[in-house]
Amino acid sequence: xxxxxQTPRYLVIGTGKKITLECSQTMxxxxxxxxxxxxxxxxxxxxxxxxxxxxxxxxxSSESTVSRIRTEHFPLTLESARPSHTSQYLCxxxxxxxxxxxxxxxxxxxxxx
Amino acid sequence: xxxxxxxxxxVSVSEGTPVLLRCNYSSSYSPSLFWYVQHPNKGLQLLxxxxxxxxxxxxxxxxxxxxxxxxxxxHLTKPSAHMSDAAEYFCVVSPSNFINFGNEKLTFGTGTRLxxxx
Numbered sequence: 001x002x003x004x005x006q007t008p009r010y011l012v013i014g015t016g017k018k019i020t021l022e023c024s025q026t027m028x029x030x031x032x033x034x035x036x037x038x039x040x041x042x043x044x045x046x047x048x049x050x051x052x053x054x055x056x057x058x059x060x061s062s063e064s065t066v067s068r069i070r071t072e073h074f075p076l077t078l079e080s081a082r083p084s085h086t087s088q089y090l091c092x093x094x095x096x097x098x099x100x101x102x103x104x105x106x107x108x109x110x111x112x113x
Numbered sequence: 114x115x116x117x118x119x120x121x122x123x124v125s126v127s128e129g130t131p132v133l134l135r136c137n138y139s140s141s142y143s144p145s146l147f148w149y150v151q152h153p154n155k156g157l158q159l160l161x162x163x164x165x166x167x168x169x170x171x172x173x174x175x176x177x178x179x180x181x182x183x184x185x186x187x188h189l190t191k192p193s194a195h196m197s198d199a200a201e202y203f204c205v206v207s208p209s210n211f212i213n214f215g216n217e218k219l220t221f222g223t224g225t226r227l228x229x230x231x
Binding site: 035037039041042043045104 | 145147149157159162164207221
């Protein structure tokens with residue numbers, strides 16, 4: 001039973017479109033993350049947040065942006081999608097009291113044509 | 114379907130002695146395998162990865178892992194533990210090609226907490 005939800009699960013969209021990938025968690029976790037992963041490859045951290053109104057860029061440069069207006073919600077936006085953005089995007093959360101371990105969402109598989 | 118089992122939830126070793134963190138996997142497809150480390154209040158950091166090339170994989174900070182298909186294992190080792198190695202370690206399996214990507218998600222092990230005794 002998932003406590004972190006990502007929508008949509010799959011998305012095929014044309015070049016130049018604006019898209020928002022949704023991520024919500026019901027666990028009250030203060031830390032949230034966005035990872036990008038290509039098939040068979042490692043995760044790359046692209047954004048993270050330590051709480052409301054806190055957002056930081058991750059290790060991998062990304063043209064996407066994020067916001068954290070509410071604890072439970074951490075959406076990722078691409079203003080103008082390009083084929084190079086085709087990838088899987090994984091949202092995760094953890095809590096300050098849970099030093100180790102994450103809860104991951106099921107991911108959004110994005111294809112830009 | 115795929116799964117990962119990290120056989121030890123907690124491992125303690127003395128500084129300067131070898132480290133062994135065990136991971137067994139199952140996968141319907143040819144997998145990619147990874148080890149990640151997480152230090153307190155940090156994001157995941159990739160230690161090493163296996164993607165169907167050499168079965169003995171060397172990573173950062175002196176870690177290495179060997180892919181053994183016959184044993185479905187991908188154990189992580191280091192010859193000599195350092196205090197800075199104390200962290201949580203995750204074994205991860207992932208489908209290795211686009212065809213299967215939509216049907217399988219990234220699967221994490223439950224983690225092994227490594228404690229180093231001075």
